[in-house]
Amino acid sequence: MSKIADIRKEYKLLSLNETGVACNPIEQFTEWWSAAIKSNIDDVNAMTLGTATTNGKTSLRIVLLKGYDEKGFTFYSNYESNKGIELEANPQASILFFWKELQRQVRIEGIVEKLTAAESDAYFVSRPKGSRIGAWASPQSRTIKTRNELENNFAKYQQQFNEKDIPRPLHWGGYRIKPHLIEFWQGRPNRLHDRIQYSLQKDNTWKIERLAP
DSSP: OHHHHTOOOOOOSOOOOTTSSOSSHHHHHHHHHHHHHHTTOTTTTEEEEEEEOTTOOEEEEEEEOOEEETTEEEEEEETTSHHHHHHHHOOEEEEEEEEGGGTEEEEEEEEEEEOOHHHHHHHHTTSOHHHHHHHHHOOTTSOOSOHHHHHHHHHHHHHHHTTSOOOOOTTEEEEEEEEEEEEEEEOOGGGOOEEEEEEEOTTSOEEEEEEOO
């Protein structure tokens, strides 16, 4: 345990100042996103998604960002999965990006809404064939006896669709997180990290504040 406690890294690559950030957090995210893309970070769109039940039980998992704009950040999943059930009952979530190569984190909190059927259809047809079949084959988050059950399901749907178009299952689609808080974290020496927070105001403007690390 002492060896674990001794693990540490000094952050000194970049800095972040409230006078130098964009007025809009989506513009600031775009600036950091572009830098992350240029840095060739593995799984750059991987983000930790946090959801909670109505009685406050929380859960986390990694999902993939599939798009963002002024309306919010989108990802796709099985509506009948654990995350889907929790979001149906409690449509609030947080996401976290950690780009260690740049010593940066972005933390986002917001309200979650389902994408339209048309939006989900458009993304579904862009997926590889195997991924589309997988959406049919996997009863996500449910208990299965063996991997064979999953592979047999895949083979069944593979044969069923064969050369046919693969429609989007009604239990699968997209979500959009509409942010009301976005925090940008830049690692700095001596654990005196830079934290700049944007919080959405009632008039739809963003308040920018520096937080203590």
